[in-house]
Amino acid sequence: MLCSVARKQVLYSNRTIGIDSPDKMAKTAKQHVENGVKALKVKVGTGRNEDLARIRAIREAVGSGVPMRLDANQAWDEITAINILTALAEYEIEVCEQPLPYWNFEGLKRVRERSPIAIMADESIFDAHDAFRLASLGAVDYFNIKLAKSAGIHGALKINAIGEAAGIKCMLGGMSESLIGVSAGAHLVCACPNISLHDLDSPFHFAEEPSIGGVDFQPNGTVTLSDAHGHGADVSPEWMEKSKR
Numbered sequence: 001m002l003c004s005v006a007r008k009q010v011l012y013s014n015r016t017i018g019i020d021s022p023d024k025m026a027k028t029a030k031q032h033v034e035n036g037v038k039a040l041k042v043k044v045g046t047g048r049n050e051d052l053a054r055i056r057a058i059r060e061a062v063g064s065g066v067p068m069r070l071d072a073n074q075a076w077d078e079i080t081a082i083n084i085l086t087a088l089a090e091y092e093i094e095v096c097e098q099p100l101p102y103w104n105f106e107g108l109k110r111v112r113e114r115s116p117i118a119i120m121a122d123e124s125i126f127d128a129h130d131a132f133r134l135a136s137l138g139a140v141d142y143f144n145i146k147l148a149k150s151a152g153i154h155g156a157l158k159i160n161a162i163g164e165a166a167g168i169k170c171m172l173g174g175m176s177e178s179l180i181g182v183s184a185g186a187h188l189v190c191a192c193p194n195i196s197l198h199d200l201d202s203p204f205h206f207a208e209e210p211s212i213g214g215v216d217f218q219p220n221g222t223v224t225l226s227d228a229h230g231h232g233a234d235v236s237p238e239w240m241e242k243s244k245r
């Protein structure tokens with residue numbers, strides 16, 4: 001008898017390493033990679049020498065073959081960004097997110113033209129109007145879409161469509177969503193192949209997860225979609241009860 005079992009959709013999220021000393025960040029990175037994490041997102045932005053030391057320490061600790069995605073959170077100026085990214089050319093950096101302040105669209109274009117590493121907009125892109133301006137300028141290689149800043153799924157689809165038409169790939173990022181928001185994001189990723197990078201690890205920022213169901217998120221970055229109705233996540237009844245005034 002033939003038996004058909006639907007295969008569940010699986011995504012691979014990076015795990016994020018918060019800004020700290022090079023030694024501590026390298027130790028965390030090594031633990032993640034030993035646990036099976038396939039890509040790391042690394043926060044930088046306190047200064048040239050410290051940032052270079054962070055990346056060198058992490059690469060030394062995890063070895064080759066694990067892509068690193070940097071996030072400078074608007075911390076650099078143009079000269080610093082070009083200087084640091086040039087110095088990191090050999091460190092297998094997949095992309096650098098928001099090297100410059102959010103308003104500096106032309107600066108992003110100039111950094112992109114000189115950087116050996118791809119450039120991503122995060123704080124510079126909230127909606128489709130930002131996406132259109134960035135794409136028209138040729139300012140970035142990636143858009144970071146977050147449902148909490150893009151007017152939800154409707155706005156995210158517009159940004160992705162502009163990116164796809166302009167040859168710009170997208171990342172699905174997060175703003176400390178619980179599993180409810182992450183589950184919605186994971187479904188969006190599966191519907192949009194142009195969203196090729198996945199930064200969905202915000203549930204690990206919570207001391208206590210307020211939701212149940214939804215995606216199954218493992219510490220190794222594996223995100224397995226639920227086949228429940230909708231995106232499958234709901235607010236935990238225990239958490240609701242506890243949170244009542």
Ligand SMILES: [Mg+2]
Binds near residue numbers: 073098122123144
């Ligand atoms: Mg960011």
